[in-house]
Amino acid sequence: MTTAKKAVIILSGGLDSTTCMAVAKQEGYDLYPLSFFYGQKAAIELDSAKKVSDFYGVADRHFIADLNGMIRGSALTDADKAIPTNRDEATMEQEIPATYVPARNIIFLSIALSYAESIGAEAMYIGVNALDYSGYPDCRHEFIEAFQQVINVGTAAGAHGAGIQIKTPLQFLSKAGIVQLGSELGAPLQFSHSCYFGTDPSCGVCDSCLLRIKGFQEAGVPDPIPYAVPIDWNVK
Amino acid sequence: MTTAKKAVIILSGGLDSTTCMAVAKQEGYDLYPLSFFYGQKAAIELDSAKKVSDFYGVADRHFIADLNGMIRGSALTDADKAIPTNRDEATMEQEIPATYVPARNIIFLSIALSYAESIGAEAMYIGVNALDYSGYPDCRHEFIEAFQQVINVGTAAGAHGAGIQIKTPLQFLSKAGIVQLGSELGAPLQFSHSCYFGTDPSCGVCDSCLLRIKGFQEAGVPDPIPYAVPIDWNVK
Numbered sequence: 001m002t003t004a005k006k007a008v009i010i011l012s013g014g015l016d017s018t019t020c021m022a023v024a025k026q027e028g029y030d031l032y033p034l035s036f037f038y039g040q041k042a043a044i045e046l047d048s049a050k051k052v053s054d055f056y057g058v059a060d061r062h063f064i065a066d067l068n069g070m071i072r073g074s075a076l077t078d079a080d081k082a083i084p085t086n087r088d089e090a091t092m093e094q095e096i097p098a099t100y101v102p103a104r105n106i107i108f109l110s111i112a113l114s115y116a117e118s119i120g121a122e123a124m125y126i127g128v129n130a131l132d133y134s135g136y137p138d139c140r141h142e143f144i145e146a147f148q149q150v151i152n153v154g155t156a157a158g159a160h161g162a163g164i165q166i167k168t169p170l171q172f173l174s175k176a177g178i179v180q181l182g183s184e185l186g187a188p189l190q191f192s193h194s195c196y197f198g199t200d201p202s203c204g205v206c207d208s209c210l211l212r213i214k215g216f217q218e219a220g221v222p223d224p225i226p227y228a229v230p231i232d233w234n235v236k
Numbered sequence: 237m238t239t240a241k242k243a244v245i246i247l248s249g250g251l252d253s254t255t256c257m258a259v260a261k262q263e264g265y266d267l268y269p270l271s272f273f274y275g276q277k278a279a280i281e282l283d284s285a286k287k288v289s290d291f292y293g294v295a296d297r298h299f300i301a302d303l304n305g306m307i308r309g310s311a312l313t314d315a316d317k318a319i320p321t322n323r324d325e326a327t328m329e330q331e332i333p334a335t336y337v338p339a340r341n342i343i344f345l346s347i348a349l350s351y352a353e354s355i356g357a358e359a360m361y362i363g364v365n366a367l368d369y370s371g372y373p374d375c376r377h378e379f380i381e382a383f384q385q386v387i388n389v390g391t392a393a394g395a396h397g398a399g400i401q402i403k404t405p406l407q408f409l410s411k412a413g414i415v416q417l418g419s420e421l422g423a424p425l426q427f428s429h430s431c432y433f434g435t436d437p438s439c440g441v442c443d444s445c446l447l448r449i450k451g452f453q454e455a456g457v458p459d460p461i462p463y464a465v466p467i468d469w470n471v472k
Contacts, residue, residue, distance in 0.1 A: 067347075072354050073353065096392045096396060102391065102392070106350070107343070107347055110342045110347075111303075111343055114309075114343055115306070115338075137391055137395040137396070140389065140390070143389050146385040146390060147386050147390070149382040149385065150342060152382075153379050154379035154382060155342070155374065156338070160373070
């Protein structure tokens with residue numbers, strides 16, 4: 001029996017959170033993966049989260065929180081809102097996209113925090129990265145800092161105990177950097193799923209697929225998952 | 237049809253949140269009450285929340301979010317943790333009580349925030365008050381300020397829109413002050429329920445009952461709800 005320190009990992013099953021699992025593992029944490037069903041069209045990502053949890057031998061403690069009905073107002077959740085496709089990166093960065101989910105990461109962090117506090121975890125990992133998703137306010141470094149302050153003053157662990165730290169190892173990495181990091185650490189990227197439409201093979205044209213593909217291309221590594229459109233993995 | 241401004245009210249069905257409903261109504265908001273089932277032993281409070289919503293004519297838009305299984309580690313939720321009774325106020329204030337629920341208000345505010353953002357509400361009310369519950373870190377003014385900063389930097393409404401304000405009209409009121417305010421505004425305190433055990437009549441000996449009783453006594457108003465123990469309403 002180990003007495004390793006514990007970390008809750010917010011695990012969507014995508015490229016970023018799968019890489020976070022690998023980082024937390026390497027940093028010596030016992031992994032407590034936490035996933036969310038919130039009515040997302042890409043609920044297939046939860047299958048990826050299960051496979052990733054199983055890969056790390058922690059499938060038995062993988063918790064999927066059911067938030068269905070509590071989150072709406074996004075193209076990722078609402079049937080009457082379309083997921084944009086074939087957008088160039090400059091356009092993606094100009095505005096908050098239709099795929100923004102109101103307060104999603106705030107809810108995820110809150111539930112992860114409650115879970116972390118109740119099991120005595122000292123850290124929680126979230127795979128936000130500001131460079132690629134500059135359109136999402138809840139991925140920015142200043143948002144993470146603000147939430148850390150909420151933990152420090154608003155929880156028993158923060159106000160009177162050893163505290164709980166938010167870990168964002170991908171915060172300042174490009175998507176290519178994340179691919180490289182995940183590959184180096186042996187993260188099971190072949191099980192990860194990023195497509196907003198939740199199709200298998202992945203669509204290859206939504207913002208999430210486009211950024212992922214570009215990341216693998218720039219890293220010079222072919223993406224192990226299949227796409228519905230042909231991709232040239234030799235382009236840098 | 238009105239075009240009034242909207243507010244989400246975090247409504248447990250207790251004395252404080254019922255008074256918040258009255259304050260928000262008086263401040264001209266269309267009320268969107270939001271309650272939570274989180275495995276609390278006092279789930280009976282949700283019946284109170286329904287009655288209070290009905291009193292204000294908004295039962296049809298009263299949303300009860302089901303968080304069961306996502307929150308644990310508190311005497312209010314866990315069968316193997318006892319709710320303390322007959323404690324004096326000095327003891328209550330000395331330490332974080334067993335009835336502290338890990339990150340509860342952070343989760344409540346997060347889900348209220350997502351709801352507020354998706355319906356275009358400009359405010360959300362929470363009935364925290366620091367004076368009586370100094371043992372709860374997530375009721376303090378500095379916690380609310382930290383969470384407001386999360387909203388300001390971490391949401392589309394905060395970072396790019398008109399913002400969403402957390403309203404805490406009870407923050408600096410004593411329990412007697414809350415009773416007076418609620419009474420003046422015609423809040424249906426007879427429907428509210430505060431007992432941690434969730435019994436009807438209320439136990440009269442848990443921290444929540446003790447503080448409520450003292451508040452009514454100091455305000456010189458008899459509490460309209462029944463208790464399992466005799467109470468002298470003429471003591472100030």
